[in-house]
Every structure is written in structure tokens, then in C-alpha cells.
Amino acid sequence: MKKVFLTIALAATLFLSSCIGSFNLTKKCYLWNQSIGDKWINELVFIGLNILPVYDICVFADVVVLNLIEFWTGNNPVSLQSGVVNTEKGEYLVEANENGYTITKGDETVQFINENGVWYMSNGTQKVEMFQYVDDTHVCLNLGETTTVVELSQAGVDNFRAQLAR
Numbered sequence: 001m002k003k004v005f006l007t008i009a010l011a012a013t014l015f016l017s018s019c020i021g022s023f024n025l026t027k028k029c030y031l032w033n034q035s036i037g038d039k040w041i042n043e044l045v046f047i048g049l050n051i052l053p054v055y056d057i058c059v060f061a062d063v064v065v066l067n068l069i070e071f072w073t074g075n076n077p078v079s080l081q082s083g084v085v086n087t088e089k090g091e092y093l094v095e096a097n098e099n100g101y102t103i104t105k106g107d108e109t110v111q112f113i114n115e116n117g118v119w120y121m122s123n124g125t126q127k128v129e130m131f132q133y134v135d136d137t138h139v140c141l142n143l144g145e146t147t148t149v150v151e152l153s154q155a156g157v158d159n160f161r162a163q164l165a166r
Contacts, residue, residue, distance in 0.1 A: 021067025024078040026058040 033045050049055055070076040085092045093104040100113040111122045118132040131139045140149050141160075150160045 021062060021070050022076055023059070023062045023067065024076050025062050025066055026055065028078060029054060029058045 029049070033042055033049060036042065036045060066076055066078055083094060085094055090105055095102045095104070099115070100111060100119070102109060102111050104110075109124065111124075112130075113120045113122060113127070119130045120127050121130050122128070129142045131141045134140050134149055137152050138149050138156075139152060140147050148160070148163070150156050
């Protein structure tokens with residue numbers, strides 16, 4: 001009887017929430033596996049994580065708990081991303097928090113802060129408005145003395161770049 005109840009509860013959780021979710025826990029596990037070595041070590045660890053059922057547990061936790069939380073609250077508890085990013089201009093430490101991101105390179109630190117849908121950039125002494133969401137598909141960019149609305153699509157970005165080139 002307990003098994004039947006559990007099966008019905010899980011089915012209700014999946015079907016009544018209508019949430020596919022972002023599967024951030026599973027993605028983090030996969031990205032961690034990719035970061036530990038070359039392709040041979042990654043493959044061995046991948047096989048080990050499947051034998052131990054780490055991936056199965058991650059998917060189960062995403063489906064049953066985390067994606068449901070994401071559906072009802074709009075935030076996935078595992079969505080914050082932190083780590084080191086290597087570029088041709090150097091190595092940057094990116095730290096996520098509940099209000100945005102902090103990016104550090106050497107002695108320089110820049111914060112990107114989200115306050116009620118408005119994103120600011122701060123270097124510790126100055127705080128400058130960057131953009132705010134107009135709706136799900138547009139942002140209003142602050143260009144200093146003017147602002148412009150940009151569509152969040154490749155065409156919108158291309159159009160904005162063409163305007164800047166003039």
C-alpha cells in the first residue's frame with residue numbers, strides 16, 4: 001500500500017506541477033565530472049558515478065524536489081553558479097549570491113547587483129544602473145545619458161550592435 005501511495009504521490013508531483021525545470025543539480029554533477037581531468041579520467045568517473053547511482057540520485061532530486069521548488073518559487077536552490085573562468089585576458093573568479101554576482105581578477109572586484117529587476121554594476125565606490133527588464137523578451141539598457149530597449153534575441157542584439165556602430 002505504501003508503494004502505491006508513493007507512486008501516486010510522485011506521479012501527482014510530476015503531472016500536476018507541469019514543470020520541466022532546469023535540472024541544475026544534474027548539470028552541476030555533469031560539469032564537475034567534465035572538469036576533473038582528461039577524457040579518459042572523465043569517462044572512468046562517469047562510469048563510476050553511474051554504477052554508484054549518483055546521476056540517478058541527482059535526476060531524482062531534481063525531478064521530485066528541486067524542479068518543484070523552482071516551479072512554485074521561481075528559484076532553483078542549486079541555480080547559483082560560482083567558479084573560475086579562464087579567458088585570453090586572464091583568470092576571473094565568479095561568485096554568485098542571492099542578489100547577483102561578484103567578479104574578481106587580481107585586486108579588482110566588480111559586483112553585478114539585481115535590485116527588484118534592475119541590474120547595477122558596482123566597483124565598491126560607484127554604483128551604475130546597467131539595465132532593467134521591460135518584459136520577458138526585452139530589456140531597457142542604460143547608455144549614460146540615454147536609454148534604449150533591446151529585444152532579447154539574436155536579431156535584437158544584432159540590431160543594437162548596428163546602432164552602436166553608427
